[in-house]
Structure formats: structure tokens, C-alpha cells
Amino acid sequence: MWKLHFNFLRYQVAPVVASCAVRLSSSSSNEQRFHQHGFSWTRALAGILAGTGVVLACGLHQTVQMRSSLPVISQAEVAKHRSLKDGVWVTYKGGVYNITEFVAMHPGGDKIMLAAGGSLEPFWTLYAVHNQDHVLEMLSLYKIGELSAEDLKKQRDVKSSDPYSSDPERHPVLRPNSLKPFTAEPPPEILSDSYITPSVFFFKRNHLPVPQVDPASYRLHVEGLPGGVLTLSLEDLKTRFPKHTVTATLQCAGNRRSEMNKVRQVKGLNWGIAAIGNATWSGAKLRDVLLAAGYGPDVTQWARHVQFEGLDKDITGTAYGASIPIGKAVSEDGDVLLAYEMNGEDLPADHGFPVRVVVPGIVGARNVKWLGKITVSTEESSSHWQQNDYKGFSPGTDWDTVDYKSAPAIQELPVQSAITTPAEGTVIDRSAEMLTVKGYAWSGGGREVIRVDVSLDGGKTWQVAQLKSSDKEEDPQTPPPLGRAWAWKLWEITVPLPPEAQELEIICKAVDNSYNMQPDTFAPIWNLRGVLSNAWHRVKVKISEDNGEE
Known part of the structure; x- marks a missing residue:
């Protein structure tokens, strides 16, 4: 002790x-x-x-x-x-x-x-x-x-002021996990209503108060390159660099933490299955901006990381920060954006107005909002959120034995899927005869989800769900370029209700194009921070014999 x-x-x-x-x-x-x-x-x-x-x-x-x-x-x-x-x-x-x-x-x-x-x-x-x-x-x-x-x-x-008093209003349908800072997720069934998640329903994960940024005076500073400091206004980003649009899913590292909590208590926000969303993001490519700032062949000899610093700060002036590997940042296929639009409109305040970095295929924590500074460096960000948080550990590691330096910071996320409808505890009338199950599936690192298996009997038998990669009625299933499957796939399956069954345990599990599969239970992947929670998703529903007839 x-x-x-x-x-x-x-x-x-x-x-x-x-x-x-x-x-x-x-x-x-x-x-x-x-x-x-x-x-x-x-x-x-x-x-x-x-x-x-x-x-x-x-x-x-x-x-x-x-x-x-x-x-x-x-x-x-x-x-x-x-x-x-x-x-x-x-x-x-x-x-x-x-x-x-x-x-x-x-x-x-x-x-x-x-x-x-x-x-x-x-x-x-x-x-x-x-x-x-x-x-x-x-x-x-x-x-x-x-x-x-x-x-x-x-x-x-000394009158204390509330640093959150100027935070934006949020849609009342969101389910908060904390109010200060604000974190919330939508009801899961909303996610499967649309391939593109509306901005107002997109999960909110703030670490500090939302900063008030004047777009006219906004400046982005790019440092660490031979050309010196490059300072860009919002207008510079929009006019000096080609505009690119990428459809990409962002997922919080703690998505589905509530299920891991049932195995053993973890430390972190008790997210359900909806700390994930899919949006179209538009802006300048990070690669183009770094090239304009002096990135070249000589830099590749020493540069290892690109650090991001937000304009959201605590009362001491310490800003939120994170970093990604230089290879991801400068790759032509990395599709990293300095985004100023979300779903065709200016970024909402909660999602980083006026500029955020969007790093497709990478954990949400590295997609820094309200971006104020970019630094090319030999080192990772020294931010607490890079060094001492968002890391995964063995199930045998606890607060007595944890060594944060022993684990790398999370970048790409593992394959994931969840059932958005029906919800846990739903009662289904047997007279309906058929049951429709819906959900989402996604994998990090640009790996494409190629299959979602669904079981109605707790995993004894399986059926393959239909995948959708757009909101079109007839989805042509055009595969994305290899390694650039940044967006989720919605899935759906309609099956007959099993005869005589009084309760169903519905399970889904996804498979990506590297044939990575979700683990069946949470115990082997339990970790003290409750991150990377991606075991089979299970929902139990009851079947009612009462069809309303007298």
C-alpha cells in the first residue's frame, strides 16, 4: 500500500x-x-x-x-x-x-x-x-x-467570472456527459438517420471553454520550418490555397466507455455509443500550407511530428494541444485539412470556428479545434493531452502501476461498429413479424469496413448486413481509394423474428479490409482510461405476444 x-x-x-x-x-x-x-x-x-x-x-x-x-x-x-x-x-x-x-x-x-x-x-x-x-x-x-x-x-x-458563460447554445436533444467543459452525444438512433451527421447533432467534446474568435483578426502561425514563421489570416487560407473537401468520420477515444465501465470502473466521461459522427469538411490541405511555409526535402531529414495548438486556454494561458506524425501531415493521400467549413457551412463554434485541423482516420483528440499554431518539430506535442492522456494500457495496469511514458499516444483507431436501433430494452410486437436492425461501422487509418455481421441469438448464428456509403437510395458501393476510407458506413438488416423467442440478444461486429475484427468481450481490452472500447455491441430486446387484439 x-x-x-x-x-x-x-x-x-x-x-x-x-x-x-x-x-x-x-x-x-x-x-x-x-x-x-x-x-x-x-x-x-x-x-x-x-x-x-x-x-x-x-x-x-x-x-x-x-x-x-x-x-x-x-x-x-x-x-x-x-x-x-x-x-x-x-x-x-x-x-x-x-x-x-x-x-x-x-x-x-x-x-x-x-x-x-x-x-x-x-x-x-x-x-x-x-x-x-x-x-x-x-x-x-x-x-x-x-x-x-x-x-x-x-x-x-474578487468576483469570479464563469469562463463558460459565452459558450454557444446547444440543441436540447443532445445528452450531456459534462456541462463545464461541455461534452455531449446525440441519441444513437439519430446517427443512422443520415449518412452525413448534421452539425447540431454531431457529438461535442470540449476540453476547455469555447474561445471567442474574431474571424477578421484571426491569425494562424506556422513555425519550425526554414522559411521562418508563416502567418495566415482566414482569408489567406481561403484564397491562397486550393479548397478541398473530405468526408470523414471523427470518433472520440472514449466512445462506448460506458460498456467498459461495466467490467470495472475506469476514469473518464461515461460515453455511450454516439461519441462519433460523419461530416464533410472543407478547407486548405495541411500539406499545401506546410510547403508554402518552407517544407522540403531537407526538412524530412529531421522532422518527425507536426504539433497543433488551439486557441482554447485555461486560466493560466495553457492551450489545448496535440500532434500527429509528419508522414501523415505531408502525405498527398493523408487528406489532412485546415478546415473552415463543416457540412458546407462555416464551422460551428463548438466544432472549432474559424479553423480546425481535421486528420482523417485519426482519433478525435488530435483534430485540434480553434487552431492557432502549427509547429513542425522533432518532438511530439508536450501537451498533457498528448503525453499523459489518450493512451491505451494493459488490463493489468492500474493507477498504482501506470507509466504514461511506456505507451504511445493513440493515433489510428481500431475497427468499430454499434447498433443504433433498436435500443436496449425495446419491446417488439410479434405481430410485426420482421425486425429491422440499423447501425454504423468504421475503422481508423483509412481502412475500409467490408462487412458487418449481425446475430439475433447472442452470437450462435450470423447474417451479413447491407452496407451504405451515402444517403442515396441506390448505393453504387464505389469503393474509396485504398487506404483512404475515411468515412463510416451505415448498415441495415431486416430479418424475421425467430419463432417462439421471448428475448433477443442482438450483436453486431465489423470487419475491415485488413481483416481486423472486433473482440467479442471487453475484459481483455479493459484499460484504466476506458479508451479504444470496441468489443461486439450487444442489445437485448423483448418480444411481446400481445398484438392488441381482445
């Missing part, structure tokens, strides 16, 4: 706090009690805060008991402790906390350091999803003092 050690620097802590720390560090009964609820101390510590800039808290119920015996500390003194060398201190609601030991062991320590020497409140405004009771109930083990009354009054006099 990981031991809780406390370095309270030159301040004395009340005996009750020390005894609490000792009990939590050494008591096997406490450890057993926490394991009964499905987590250990290390899992709780590592799981709650990955990438949020939020710090742990413990034992808030003892605050009143400790208050009288803790020293008074000024904000000036707190501000001196912003590093592991000097100690990492933060304040919260008048308390002062030393979180040095936690930051030193936590893989997301770089984000937590954003709060060092200051107050937690602005970070919990930005990352509201983490401002929850189970987090607050863990703070006082790190408490070392009380903020001076004068400094506390100054904090309270």
Missing part, C-alpha cells in the same frame, strides 16, 4: 491531524473499507485528478476541530511555494494546503502545478466536473494552516 507521508515544512500540525494521517496510512481496516467500495488510496489519488489542475482533499469534517490550532499564513507566503523544491501550497476557502508529496507522485502533476501558490477556486470553476463532495472530503490531510483574514477578504472581494 502506498504510504501517506506529510512534510509540513516549518509549521506544526495539530495532533489530531497527525493521528488521522497515521491511521489512514497504516490501518488495514481502512484500506479494506476503501477496497470494498472499489478503489484504493492510490487509485483514488491518481484517478480523480488526471489532467485537471485540481488537487486532492481529505477529511473536511475535521476542519473545525483543527482550525484553532493551525498557524495563520499569508498569501505572500503561500505564493513562495510553487515548486517541488520549495513545496507546493494552495488555498481553498480560507485553508492552506501543502500538496508537495501528492504532486511529486501524480502523473498529472504538471497540470496540478498550475494551481501552485494560489487558490483552487478558479480551477474548480474551470474544471467544474471535479468540484464534487468526494473530492472535497479528502482535503484536510494536506492542511497546514489558515489564510490570514486580510488575504481571505481580498479573495472574497
Whole structure:
């Protein structure tokens, strides 16, 4: 068991706090009690805060008991402790906390350091999803003092603004997973209604507040090439470079995480099957822009990655970032776009207005929105979301043993499919005699889905569904160029209801042109972040014998 050690620097802590720390560090009964609820101390510590800039808290119920015996500390003194060398201190609601030991062991320590020497409140405004009771109930083990009354009054006099107040309105049919930042998916049945997903129904996955960008003053900076910095306006992108249109599916790495959660709890948004969508994207090719900025044969000797930085930032000015391999970025067949249109219209605010990068066949996290800077580099993006998130691990890796550097960042996604209709728990009248099952299928890396198998009896027997690659009534099934199958395929099958069956377990599984197939269960692919969730999709429905006749 990981031991809780406390370095309270030159301040004395009340005996009750020390005894609490000792009990939590050494008591096997406490450890057993926490394991009964499905987590250990290390899992709780590592799981709650990955990438949020939020710090742990413990034992808030003892605050009143400790208050009288803790020293008074000024904000000036707190501000001196912003590093592991000097100690990492933060304040919260008048308390002062030393979180040095936690930051030193936590893989997301770089984000937590954003709060060092200051107050937690602005970070919990930005990352509201983490401002929850189970987090607050863990703070006082790190408490070392009380903020001076004068400094506390100054904090309270500063009115906190909501960085999400200018976020755009969203369609009410969307089902939110979090409000701040906003993440949501449509009802699954909407996905199979149209080959092209309408922008308003396209899943939303924001990591930070939506930035307000003036298209007239917008500038994109391209750096790292021999020609120096190339700065482009929106008008430059539209007039200096040919406009290309690509139909491509984007999928969140956490799509279908809710099913993996049923095997064992993971850390992440509880996505259903609709964190995926298919759209037409139009803009300048990244390759053309890089060539204009000085990319050439000499650059290929050293360049390995292209980094993207968004205009969405946290309160410290840290922007969302990601990167892709240089080969994908400059390939004539890579079809990477600096997109300014989605489905024939200007990008909506939630989808990156005025410019985003669209990287077909690659996980959604690398398709950076509100693009502000492109850098050609020998290194991957140093962003938290590239280095310490969106990575897959063995089912045997947990928060106690995870080493983020041991796994590459997710780029291409595995083959995927899901049933959009009927929904789980649907009751079907036997008098209908026939059942229509619909869904989507897609594979990353430009691999074409060539078959979707559907079973109505839990996988004992299988039938092949009809694939559609457009909204045309008569789909000619023209295959895309090899390696450039960026868009999903909708599929459908109508079958007779099995006689005498009272319940059906409907399953779908897709096969791509490399003959990659979905695994049958989630246990072998379980991972602590719940990404790459692509086992067979299963839906159970009931058959009713009541046909309405008296």
C-alpha cells in the first residue's frame, strides 16, 4: 500500500491531524473499507485528478476541530511555494494546503502545478466536473494552516467570472456527459438517420471553454520550418490555397466507455455509443500550407511530428494541444485539412470556428479545434493531452502501476461498429413479424469496413448486413481509394423474428479490409482510461405476444 507521508515544512500540525494521517496510512481496516467500495488510496489519488489542475482533499469534517490550532499564513507566503523544491501550497476557502508529496507522485502533476501558490477556486470553476463532495472530503490531510483574514477578504472581494458563460447554445436533444467543459452525444438512433451527421447533432467534446474568435483578426502561425514563421489570416487560407473537401468520420477515444465501465470502473466521461459522427469538411490541405511555409526535402531529414495548438486556454494561458506524425501531415493521400467549413457551412463554434485541423482516420483528440499554431518539430506535442492522456494500457495496469511514458499516444483507431436501433430494452410486437436492425461501422487509418455481421441469438448464428456509403437510395458501393476510407458506413438488416423467442440478444461486429475484427468481450481490452472500447455491441430486446387484439 502506498504510504501517506506529510512534510509540513516549518509549521506544526495539530495532533489530531497527525493521528488521522497515521491511521489512514497504516490501518488495514481502512484500506479494506476503501477496497470494498472499489478503489484504493492510490487509485483514488491518481484517478480523480488526471489532467485537471485540481488537487486532492481529505477529511473536511475535521476542519473545525483543527482550525484553532493551525498557524495563520499569508498569501505572500503561500505564493513562495510553487515548486517541488520549495513545496507546493494552495488555498481553498480560507485553508492552506501543502500538496508537495501528492504532486511529486501524480502523473498529472504538471497540470496540478498550475494551481501552485494560489487558490483552487478558479480551477474548480474551470474544471467544474471535479468540484464534487468526494473530492472535497479528502482535503484536510494536506492542511497546514489558515489564510490570514486580510488575504481571505481580498479573495472574497474578487468576483469570479464563469469562463463558460459565452459558450454557444446547444440543441436540447443532445445528452450531456459534462456541462463545464461541455461534452455531449446525440441519441444513437439519430446517427443512422443520415449518412452525413448534421452539425447540431454531431457529438461535442470540449476540453476547455469555447474561445471567442474574431474571424477578421484571426491569425494562424506556422513555425519550425526554414522559411521562418508563416502567418495566415482566414482569408489567406481561403484564397491562397486550393479548397478541398473530405468526408470523414471523427470518433472520440472514449466512445462506448460506458460498456467498459461495466467490467470495472475506469476514469473518464461515461460515453455511450454516439461519441462519433460523419461530416464533410472543407478547407486548405495541411500539406499545401506546410510547403508554402518552407517544407522540403531537407526538412524530412529531421522532422518527425507536426504539433497543433488551439486557441482554447485555461486560466493560466495553457492551450489545448496535440500532434500527429509528419508522414501523415505531408502525405498527398493523408487528406489532412485546415478546415473552415463543416457540412458546407462555416464551422460551428463548438466544432472549432474559424479553423480546425481535421486528420482523417485519426482519433478525435488530435483534430485540434480553434487552431492557432502549427509547429513542425522533432518532438511530439508536450501537451498533457498528448503525453499523459489518450493512451491505451494493459488490463493489468492500474493507477498504482501506470507509466504514461511506456505507451504511445493513440493515433489510428481500431475497427468499430454499434447498433443504433433498436435500443436496449425495446419491446417488439410479434405481430410485426420482421425486425429491422440499423447501425454504423468504421475503422481508423483509412481502412475500409467490408462487412458487418449481425446475430439475433447472442452470437450462435450470423447474417451479413447491407452496407451504405451515402444517403442515396441506390448505393453504387464505389469503393474509396485504398487506404483512404475515411468515412463510416451505415448498415441495415431486416430479418424475421425467430419463432417462439421471448428475448433477443442482438450483436453486431465489423470487419475491415485488413481483416481486423472486433473482440467479442471487453475484459481483455479493459484499460484504466476506458479508451479504444470496441468489443461486439450487444442489445437485448423483448418480444411481446400481445398484438392488441381482445
